[in-house]
Amino acid sequence: MKRVIAFLCVLVLMVPLLGSFASASSAPTVRSQAAVVLDYETGEVLFSKDPDTRRSPASMSKVMTAFIVYEEIAAGRLSHDTSIYLRPEVRALSSNGSLGGSRITINNSHHTVETLLRLLMLPSSNAACIAMAEHISGSETAFVARMNETAKELGLSAHFVNTHGASNWAHNLITPLDG
Numbered sequence: 001m002k003r004v005i006a007f008l009c010v011l012v013l014m015v016p017l018l019g020s021f022a023s024a025s026s027a028p029t030v031r032s033q034a035a036v037v038l039d040y041e042t043g044e045v046l047f048s049k050d051p052d053t054r055r056s057p058a059s060m061s062k063v064m065t066a067f068i069v070y071e072e073i074a075a076g077r078l079s080h081d082t083s084i085y086l087r088p089e090v091r092a093l094s095s096n097g098s099l100g101g102s103r104i105t106i107n108n109s110h111h112t113v114e115t116l117l118r119l120l121m122l123p124s125s126n127a128a129c130i131a132m133a134e135h136i137s138g139s140e141t142a143f144v145a146r147m148n149e150t151a152k153e154l155g156l157s158a159h160f161v162n163t164h165g166a167s168n169w170a171h172n173l174i175t176p177l178d179g
Contacts, residue, residue, distance in 0.1 A: 007143070017072060030047075035047065035048075036049075058166045059127075059165070061164055062121060064151065065129045065143075065163045066121055067150065068150060069136070078113050079113065080114040082135075085109060085110055086106045086110070086127065090130050093130065106128070116132055120132065124164075126164035129164040133163045140162060144161060147163070148160050
């Protein structure tokens with residue numbers, strides 16, 4: 001009998017906890033300004049927070065920049081150890097915040113592809129994006145043309161105007177062409 005009473009006491013204490021778990025799973029707390037979670041199979045929106053406010057697609061732009069860098073590595077034109085030159089003007093962007101993004105100061109004039117990939121993906125370095133673009137295509141403008149062409153090849157409707165996605169509202173969000 002003592003076991004039954006103990007079980008019921010534990011059950012009574014757990015019911016409020018179970019209710020909070022259920023409500024927490026249906027309405028997650030999201031600290032970002034906006035978010036959208038879709039069901040991959042159906043496209044159904046499972047969760048959204050401020051989905052209609054236009055925002056700078058910086059992270060998606062950096063993903064496209066990294067994608068092209070990895071294409072170059074796969075083609076054998078770059079390796080993770082390739083040394084990339086960063087012009088003084090590009091290095092200055094890393095610390096002055098004029099383009100937004102991370103303010104991690106890049107002091108050295110040469111870095112490896114591996115280091116620049118880490119800088120552009122993890123702390124979101126705009127300067128690392130520009131340096132990779134200049135090395136691969138000769139200029140950021142030429143690299144951006146490749147980004148736009150790659151987006152079309154991948155079936156995306158996108159209009160990139162720079163490699164990092166910040167500071168320009170002409171930069172369009174990336175969406176599937178058929179959606």
